[in-house]
Amino acid sequence: MDRKARVTRKDVAQKAGVSVATVSYVLNHTKTVSEEVEARVKEAARELRYQPNLIARSLITKRSMxxxxxxxxxxxxxxxxxxxxxxxxxxxxxxxxxxxxxxxxxxxxxxxxxxxxxxxxxxxxxxxxxxxxxxxxxxxxxxxxxxxxxxLIDYRHAMFEAVKTIKRYGHRRVAAICGLEQGTDDPRICNLREALENEGMEVDQELFIWGDKDSETTVTKGYQAMDQLLKRGREFTAVFAMNDLMAIGAMRCLREHKLRIPEDISLWGCDNDDRDEDLQIPLSSIDVAPxxxxxxxxxxxxxxxxxxxxxxxxxxxxxxxxxxxxxxxx
CATH class of the missing domain: 3.40.50.2300 (Response regulator)
Known part of the structure; x- marks a missing residue:
């Protein structure tokens, strides 16, 4: 297919009846011209479907846009x-x-x-x-x-509210499925620990399930982390999942183990995905407005x-x- 020749500033200048320099002034906003001239140049550029050569411009501006x-x-x-x-x-x-x-x-x-x-x-x-x-x-x-x-993404206030809510419902043993490699200084986990301590609740490290070096926080990893948590045999009644994908995986695992949400285990995640309300059990979550x-x-x-x-x-x-x-x- 034959392509039309590229429209240049010279073409725009000829159609608008002005100099090439004036076209540059208008299109680059580098110098003020009369409203009438500016309107003619812009109209000519529209009619000719002029597109600036960004590669050439980048040589001057040192920006590729x-x-x-x-x-x-x-x-x-x-x-x-x-x-x-x-x-x-x-x-x-x-x-x-x-x-x-x-x-x-x-x-x-x-x-x-x-x-x-x-x-x-x-x-x-x-x-x-x-x-x-x-x-x-x-x-x-x-x-x-x-x-x-x-x-700064501030999870602290929301995490404190979540833990207060958990405590108000009578929960005292809270677990976390983290997804990230152990030792990762993630603010969500740091804030969870701080919130538990603030409410006088135990921080049991055996209830924190970490991921591997890949630090994946997927549905599959959420399922695997919850399965690992259950196999440890330690008592817990509430779980925080690093994100909503991991929470969905945890839900699937709990169902397979015949555990009900929230009757047996309460659960909340992070990200507040639009789908959270449409899940079989609507998921509590921390919304950080992505x-x-x-x-x-x-x-x-x-x-x-x-x-x-x-x-x-x-x-x-x-x-x-x-x-x-x-x-x-x-």
Whole structure:
């Protein structure tokens, strides 16, 4: 199929009856012209379907207008919402967003981000340390509190509310299925321990089920962690799951062991997936507004790229109680 020749600024200038320089002033917003001239140039550009040569522009501006966002995978709806928020803001600013998955990433891919002149990277994966250390000094990188200290995801208030609710229903023995490798300094688990201690409840390390070095927090890992917890034979009546996917896996395991939710075991997760209300037993969860997280991370990245001040932001989680939590009957 034959393609039409690319429309240039010279073509726009001829149609609008102005100089090429004037077209540049209007389209780049670099110099003020009369409203009448500006309108003619924009109308000519629209009629000719003019598209600027971003490659040529990048040689001048030193920006590609292309950023990337790295997530673990797309199995977790949390990342879908986060991407939606990030993409929405980037599009408003004229940036294209490339999506990269940690599950299919190698060190060569990271190096290619720099060589392809990506303007910056939003990192949301659990394995951020090696990534940040490898390219953080080469291109702007922004992520949650663990490494950039720009955006704080505050689970503490919501976790305290969850534990208060559990205690009010009579629960005293609380377990956690973590998914992450033991020793990971995750704020959700830290806040859970703090909340239990604050309410005078025992923190039994044998009731904390950790993952392996892959730090996967999937439905399958939730099922396996709950199965491991039950096999330990220690008493518990309530469980926190690192995210809603793990909570769903835990639900399946409990059903197979003929344990009822919440009559036998109360359960809550984190992320407040849209599907939580539609589960057979609606899942209690901590909502951290992932779409807002995506927007804030992208706002901070673009500010850093453009040399603006990056203001810090805290997003506070909210505990959403549903029918997966009930009165302790043991």
């Amino acid at each position: 292309h950023v990337a966002i790295l997530v673990d995978n797309l199995n977790n709806p949390y990342y879908i919402k986060l991407l939606e928020g990030a993409q929405k803001l980037a599009a408003k600013k004229g940036y294209i967003v490339a999506l990269m998955l940690q599950d299919h990433l190698n060190s060569e891919n990271l190096d290619q981000l720099v060589s392809r002149q990506i303007d910056g990277l939003v990192v949301t994966t659990q394995k951020w340390k090696g990534i940040y250390e490898r390219i953080g000094s080469l291109i702007p990188c922004i992520g949650p509190q663990d490494y950039s200290n720009k955006l 779409k807002s997280i995506g927007e804030e991370l992208m706002r901070m990245l673009l500010a850093e790229i453009e040399g603006s001040q990056v203001t810090e932001k805290t997003i506070r989680g909210v505990f959403v109680e549903r029918k997966s939590i009930g009165v302790c009957k043991h």
